Amino acid sequence: MSHRVYDRLMSVDRTQVLRAAAALLTRKATATMDEVARAAGIGRATLHRHFAGRDALVRALEELGLQELEAALDTAAIDEGPEDDAVRRLVAAVEPVGPLLSFLVTENQLFEGDQQNEGWARIDARISALFRRGQENGVFRIDLTPAWLTEALYGLVGAGAWAVQDGRVAAKDFQYMIVELLLGGARRSVEK
Template structure:
């Protein structure tokens, strides 16, 4: 059923996040099914990677939707986005680690769409004066995802409490991009 596939994809993402070169058998075991069943679901490793990438981008896109980036000030919007992103950090980490997906038109386009939405809200904040303008909007967008992925790894390895992750990511990101009274550096 669809629920099973979700579970399989999630566990596969989690496992591939830790072991990018895992075999199909290893992935199947991690998901609690046999290699034969995994193969029936996804005919081959490429199909699995593609399904995983698509699912991951669906999740990321849904998270960005849920953050309602158009509402309120930009910093609060980014904070909401981080809150939505952290629960799906495995998928985000998979997207960053899986290079079999680069140059896939569908994946690239979906990622581009997500990125442009984030970049847009950053630009909005820069234009209304709430975010600093000396950092490229695209960099800020990428930094948000980088921090989320990094925090996800820290949580996975036990160096960061899961419940703290959204806060520390958002605080660091927002603090770093918000336009402050003393932007001067020595």
């Protein structure tokens, strides 16, 4: 009958389409629905059957990004262990979501005026909590607010994803570059 097998009747994998869309829109935010469809290897009509319109597509993309970010936060287990190690795990887990994250961060300013998506608020809160915990435990400096450190993390991940995509930074260095700068800064520490 129409159990889960039935769902798979659709030869078009929604998530796969979203990934293709993300990959394209990350590079070219103004890409056409037709371009998105071709990038996903499907027809424009089919794309419209799955996503009512461009807005719906972006919303779905946002949903996907939020899901993956939440998942990354979970697998990184940022509530456990030393906070600097938690940040390392977080960056590592967030790396694959990098491009999508940077797209959504820049795209989100379009929805200004609306209340900030609650999904984002939740993720912000979780990451901020990590930095706050680190401050309380004396691992992180207290003169940089958790909110700013969270924003900075987004910014660095975005810059990193973009730099990798443009070939200015090797993909294998992505995690190291971000974590080291975020945690240790650029200044050479007297004792390493």
